Amino acid sequence: MTLGQEGEDVAAQYLAANGLEILTRNFRTRSGEIDIIAKDKKTIVFVEVKTRTSVIFGYPAEFVTRSKQQKLLKAAVYYLHTCGADNAPARFDVLEVLPTPQGLAVTNHIINAFGR
Template sequence: MKGYSRSQLGQAGEDMAEAYLQEQGYEILARNFRTRHGEIDRIVRQGSTLVFVEVKTRRSLTHGTPTEAITVQKRQKLRQTALAYLQEHGGNGEILRFDVISILLQNAEPPKIEHLQNAF
């Protein structure tokens, strides 16, 4: 993914994560849900579980793993954004979960996708 801008890299990672989620049988409900608190990359359903998914994509491990980029402050913003989604769309008594999908795109290697369920 050399030559990609930061936003292009992020978008490519989100697209890969979405394809992965669909292959795993998740139903995509929302993409890039935004509020004044922040953004949730994907909101999906798996059976009776509503899942808020943060996608992190990196080109290398120089600055740590993609998952390590999710700080306490980022988790708080994700929670606030999820609450706004629930207020807007209703929760319907579903189980709620926050997942992280980390994608590592190094050189010509195939993408490395890791899915951490119940990340926080």
């Protein structure tokens, strides 16, 4: 299992423990991949998980570039359209996963990280 996969597992457990329903993981389209799609009450949440071994080169969320945001947006629009949920409330969250003394853990949950 790669570091990224481990981080996504930790993130999915964190989201579920905080009341979100995991709808799917690793949703892939031609334009990009969404790590986790969850539901928070009536809101569909598209989650980008960034896992790093340290913050020496910056915090994980700093690596969600404008280009990556555009890919996520296109993939999210496709997901909503295929589910017939074009008008559903939605948001984009970023979860930073870093090592702690107990192992990998979500250290920062940025809600509506690049919403409009």
